[in-house]
Amino acid sequence: MDNSTIFMRVDEVAAVLGVSESYAYKIMKQLNNELAEKGKIVVAGRVNRKYFYERLDYEGGEK
Secondary structure, three states: OOOOOOEEEHHHHHHHHOOOHHHHHHHHHHHHHHHHHOOOOOOOOEEEHHHHHHHHOOOOOOO
């Protein structure tokens, strides 16, 4: 997985969370809705990597 890209795809989100791809899509949709409400541009089927880890409250940084 390429940690240098701004966006994460569903397979990477599912792997990080240890969930199915269908559940990962639900989480991505929720995060993208939050970003859209803040006036940010979102890309369907992708989630902003920085925001994803921020919302996870992952203290260790990215892998």
